[in-house]
Amino acid sequence: MIWASVKRLFFIGISSSILPRKFYFRIPLTTGWITRIDPSLSSAREKFAGAIYCPTDGSGDARMFTRNLAEYCATQLGVTFLYDTEIRDLETSGDRITAALTNKGRIAGNEFVVCLGVFAPRFARKLGVSLPIYPIKGYSVTMPIGDKHQAPTVGGVDEDNLVAYARFGNRMRVTATAEFAGFSKTHKPQDFTHMLRATRELFPQGADFGQPDYWAGLRPMTPDGLPIFGRGKRFANAVMNLGHGHMGWTMSAGSARIVADMVKRTEPAFNPEGMLVKAV
Known part of the structure; x- marks a missing residue:
C-alpha cells in the first residue's frame, strides 16, 4: 500500500496497528525501500511519501485457481458440478429442505449450502432469513x-x-x-x-x-463488509455462505472451513460471532 500524503500515511499506520501482528505482519517503508522491493516503481518514486509492506500478502488469478480446484474436486474427490442449472424452487417437509427443483430436474440432499452471491436476497426469504446484500x-x-x-x-x-x-x-x-x-x-x-x-x-x-x-x-x-454464515430458523438444514464482496477469494478458505464445520454440526474452527444470519 503506497501513499503520496505523509499525513494519510501516518494515520493509516496508526489504524493498522490494531491488527494482530501474527495475522497481519507489516513494515513501514521509505521511498528508497519501496523501489528496492519493487524496482518497477523507480520512475514514480517522487510521487510517494511512503508505503506499508505486508510480506505475508499475495496475489493470484482467482479464476484459474477456481477452475483447477473444480477439476481436482471432480476427478479426485468425486464431486459433481451442475453448470447452467437454475434453481426455481425448493421442496420442503416440515423444517427441512428435501430437494432443490431446477430446470434440469429435482436434486435431493441432506444439507444445502446457500451461496448465490448478489442474487441471494431474492431467494433468501423463502428460507426465513433477511440478507443485507x-x-x-x-x-x-x-x-x-x-x-x-x-x-x-x-x-x-x-x-x-x-x-x-x-x-x-x-x-x-x-x-x-x-x-x-x-x-x-x-x-x-x-x-x-x-x-x-x-x-x-x-x-x-x-x-x-x-x-x-x-x-x-x-x-x-454487506454494509459492514463482513460475510454472512449460519442457519435460518425456518429450515434446519440450510447453511449460509454469503456476502463476501470484493474479498471473496481472500476469505474463501476460511469461509469454507466455517461452513464445513456448520454442515457437520461441529464447533467452527473460527468464531463466526458477528457474522451470523438473522431471521426475518
Missing part, C-alpha cells in the same frame, strides 16, 4: 506484458487513487471503482480512464496499454 459494480482491466515491459513484481494498492494492481504471469491486472448500478454489468472504455491513468503514472512501461481487456462484475457487498 447489495450488488456493487466493480471494474478491472487486464493488459499483456511483453519482454521489454517493466511490470510490477509485487501486487499493491495506490491508496490515494484507490487503484489496486497485480501481475499474473504475462498479464497485469488493475482494478478500481465501485458503484451502485443495480444488476447491470455493462461497461464502456471511458469507465476505465481513471484506473488506466493512475496505472500509467505508476508504471509508464508496465504493460501494453494499447491492448486492454475490460471487465465489469457484481460484488455481493
